[in-house]
Amino acid sequence: MNATTTTTDIPGRGLATRERQPILHFLDLVAAEWIKHRSLRSTWIAYGTTALAVVGFNAGIAYDTYSHWTLQVSKDRTSFASDGIALQQAFSANAALLMTLALGVIGALTIIGEYSTGTIRTTFAAVPARRSVMAAKAVVVTVVTTVFGAFVAGVSFAVTQAILDGRDAGVSISAPGAFRVVLASALLAPVCALAGLAFGAVIRYTASAVITSVVVILVLPLVLTDDRHWSAVAQHALPYPAWLRLVEVGDSPTLFPWTTGGAWTVYAVWACAACAIAVTSVHRRDQ
Template identity: 40%
Template sequence: MSTLTSSRTRPSEHAAEPAAGFVDLLAAEWIKMRSLRSTYWVLALSAVVAIAINVNAVRSDLTYIDQPHPPLPGFPPFKYDPLFHGLGSIAADVMALAAASFGAITVFGEYATGMIRTTLAATPDRRAVITAKVALVTAITLVLGVIVSVTSFFTTNAMLASRHVGLSIHDPGCLRAVTAYALVIPVCALIGMAFGAVLRHATASIVAIVGVLFILPMLFGGERYRFLKEIGNHLPLAAQGRLALNPDSNVSLGEYPATITGSWIALAAWALVSVAIAVIVVRRRDV
């Protein structure tokens, strides 16, 4: 009799398990990402390659800087630009592609393996799940972006100090350039997450990332049509390039140049829209 009574009262004695908090979700997402060793090795290798590209670009220019540069008719006097070479576009492209691919795989990887069912079964609040994923991806790629940007800037300008053409972080445009060079990396990671959420396929997501970041700008070049040029000015890497431009350089912005404010707004808009797409798609589409 006592056994029967005990068995009947046992369910009511069980306290409801507390819902997972946001910190718990962050920890769970961190475990998932950390378990994929190839992911953070690729990110670390991309950061090393990006820094090496910038350092090598400046190292190759040292002998060129030492040579005489007689003035040419119709051209401004030679002036070496440490920002253009020390925070190069090729290195930014490498990190942007790596970060965007990382952001995409954090989403489509769970759908491909079926892990998303387990995740949503443990935490039915889809918005909280994708928000935790967004926060962690943003933090990781922001750290990488800061490492690449700060290391590249200070290393290359230390190399140029002996040629008396190096810059300080306090010089006009330098802090802005370093900041934009770092921020474009998490922005691209969020763009990758949006594509991963919408497409849920590895090949399709990577192709879409390459198309938006590297192919699409080719369609909006030139200066014949203003609205096409302005669209191109507000693409992620183009906005970063405008913010990283040395105000003391002789580079011509051509017709319909992008503004500093507009470029900052463009980066923020790409990030916010990408997060909104990822959250909405994950919440409304079936697993």
């Protein structure tokens, strides 16, 4: 009698097992991408340097206000908090520009580093499902940079308002518009990082991808103006101007104002479009 192996088909279990396998496989890919992301010392140096610079910018502006408080006229001092100046110093425009630049470059280097070293060939040889690999990489970048943005925005708010409290000019997180400032500043990090990841996945060359990230994320918002309708529409469609709208207190002073809902939409569209570009760009290419 020949030995045979039989398989008992339990109703419903086979289908459930087949449905769980793709999910477990994708979680394995996410874990692998996380290991690659955290294993590079340069990545954490970049995050740490950016965090210190951003918090330092914001704290420096708040301290300058604190140290020169007596030079301000009494009317300006009484309207400091009500006019939203305290919230403007919670996360300054210069700090936001620095963070957009740094996170865009970090996002681009996340994928370009593998192309420059050739390790991407090993990755795709081990996992032929390239789109799944890029989706896992996008998940890791999104989670890490969101945590980074939340940490930097939260620390900046706490430090700046603690400094301003020395002049009774600070505000709490429950103040009108305060939570929106912190949330918009935190989410600016993953939006810019995903945009950089998309540029890196499409261009694949370090210099070109970094320059593209700098031009699109940083330079274009400074070149476009809001005194013409077409230019204002193009400017409003970029992440940094969307952040500027979200951190404004009161009505927008521009000729072509827009809503905070439109600014949140810009965030969502950029993040989703960047993920889609990064995932689909590797499907039909040589490596």
